[in-house]
Amino acid sequence: MTRRITWTLLALTSVLLVLAVVPLAVSMTARERVAFRDEQRAATRSIAAAAEEHLSDGKPPTGMRRELETAARAGDCAAVYDAAARPVASTPCTAAQGEEAEELVEDVLAGHEPEPPEDEGRLLAAEPAGEVRRPAGAVVLARSSDPLDTRVATIWAWSAAIGAAGLAASVLLSVRLARWVAGPLSALDVSARRLGEGALDARADVDGGPPEVRRLATTFNTMAARTEALVHGHRAVIADVSHQLRTPLAALRLRLDVLGTGAEGDTAVELDAAQEEIARLSRLVDGLLAVARAEQATPRPTTVRVGEVVAERVAAWSPVAEERGVRLRTSEGPALTAALGSGHVEQILDNLIANALEAVPDGGKVTVGHRLVGESARVWVRDDGPGMTDEAKAVAFRRFGNPEARGTGLGLAIVHRLVTVNGGAVRLEDTLGGGLTVVMDLPLWAGEP
Template sequence: MTRRLLLSYFLLTGFVLLVLEIPLGFSLTHNAEHNLLSGVGHDATVLATLVEDTVEQRQASAIAGSAGDYARRVGGRVIVVDSDGTTLFDSDHPSGPPEDFSNRPEIRQALAGASPAGVRYSATLGYDLAYASAPVASGGHVHGAVRITYSAAALARQEHGVWLILVGVGSVVLAAVFLVGWKLARSTTRPLRFLEGVAGRLAAGDLSARAGVPKGPPELRSLSGAFNQMASRLEELVTSQSEFAAHASHELRSPLTALRLRLENLEPALARRRGRDDLEAAIGETQRLAHIVDGLLLLARPGGSGPARESLDVNAAVRERVAAWTALAEEREVDLAASTPGVQLAEAVPGHVEQILDNYLANALEVSHPGAIVTVQTERQGPWVEVHVLDEGPGLSGEELARVFERFWRGGGSRDGGSGLGLSIVRQLAGLSGGEAQLRPRVGRRGVDAVVRLRAC
């Protein structure tokens, strides 16, 4: 924002300078040209008056004295011609033979009684000339003319000098605007940068972050106050939610545990009775209800910065969970295999990878028919370590894959009456570990490829 403010100051100042200095520059250069030509024209008139008698009497030495002194003093070229346009004196060639200048337009005009001044290109010399001519006349009769010329480069140097001065003034103004604008922009954006930092801390989970009331415009002070009110309200809500989750965990788990124990205690008494199937179903329902409660409590936890991550040997975790699920796989006549060569280190919250694998393996075994193979493999993909749980079940449609991580969503082929929270929990656990969870169709065959990606160490 500081750069944008500074750029806006520069653009506005630059626009104002251009609007002011460009017309001023043209005006000054025009005035410089006018002043130069006016001065030369005045000198030509004065010199014509001085040499009037000597031109009329053709006293070349006297003409050379007056005109030569002027040429040496001001550095221009002075030419004095008679009424026919033939040179009586040329300061560039004082000893040269007479030349005919009657074809020069300014000479013709002067011999006609005019006093022209201007800038023209000289084909003889090959460059532009600034000139002024005046007639040498007395008694209404023109006896000759005086012409004073300068190279137009002198005029160009004056004009360039004017533009350089204007550029210098503009540069000084822009430098001053930069210094003042930088301080002004910094003072304006400093409270915003501080507020941005506080907002970042709040977003990272520091609910105690507050913005001090800054010195500055009333709008910034009002914004800081509103931010602090929002942060306080958010802290109250999150604290209330955490307290509710803690209380709910105790209040819900305790009666569920007691109910399950009571039902299990009834199992020996109903060993030979017809109600045993109902009892087992009731115990299964209490376990399912406890699983739902655990999932809801996990999903209800505030995000915050989450628990600390540690370096984990993903392959070791895979081998451990595959060994734990092998007995159930054998009971269902499913072959459970692991492909975990070497060591794959990744960042994860302790225990989260194991919970993710348990969910994936439970789902894979649930959809696998006798004789099927469930494979767990790991691989390195750029900065990621990927764990794949591949089953040979019926697979999922595109619509089902799009909804599979929604809470309480259950696929049409689900057989166990699950809670619909397992994959939602998987996604949250993967996110807390800095990774992501995905379900993809297997390539070239039926089944699902359940993937968890973790940052490699």
């Protein structure tokens, strides 16, 4: 944003400076040229007036020669011609004589308005000596254009300096303005990113920037504070529930163990059934707490070597699979690095492999694999068990969504929450030939091809 604001203001200032400075410089240049021509014509007319007294009235050429000397001291070259276009007098320099000067004299003697040309850095001017219609002669004055060029160059130099100063001031102003506007927004963006990554104490600075940005930062801080209080409150509830439920369950299991020590017959059977229900209730409590923790997860992404984690979890579950007569294996895949919260991939695979081993009968097969699909790391767990109906798959990711689940019915809910909170996606598909396949698309780590 800082660059966009700066470049926009610079472009606007540049256009305004061009539209203001260039026309002004052009106008001043034209005025200087007109003033220079007027001064040259005035000097020419002074010589022409003195020449008329000599050519028309027959007076001595003293005044005419004095004017020519004055022109020579000023650095001009002048020549006086009679009615027959013959040179009568001139300054020591001969720049006012030649073909171009003679053409001007002929135009003047014919009563025409000449168009003086510029000859090798000199400007020529011609005036009639006497009446315009019947001149007694003509005067040609050549003046160097160096003073005019110097004045024009000075005008354009000052114009360029003014434009550069205006552009420099615009740069300073635009940079300060851009930082004043974009700086607080960038800080707010960093705070929002930190909050999204799990830093619940992240707050934005409310002291800088425009009033609208300060109000936005204040609103963000209020939202962050409420979110932090809500999350901490939920975590406290989970901790309390974990303590308050597990302790009575452990005590109840201990009492049942004591009662079952000397029990026989139907009493022993009932006590064993009660122990199984206590164990099931313990697993249910653990599952509910796991779902609650997953729903409150605000992960900070870390690098996860997908292939290494898959191989590690398959190796960890292999003894359980062998005990149940199930073939658990992994398919080879590329080396991929995903961006997920610490330990989330392990927890996801543990739940999926546990569900698959529960569903697959003896002699069945469970396969875990991964590969690159677009900009995601695709991981799947495929089994050849009984599969799921379309109705069951539609609600499988909800708590206790699958009424036919052999476990607590919370494993897929935990998986769905952990995958989606990390920016991924998960879905259920039918395995070719029968069974269920859980497919997950996990975000790649930044820079992963």
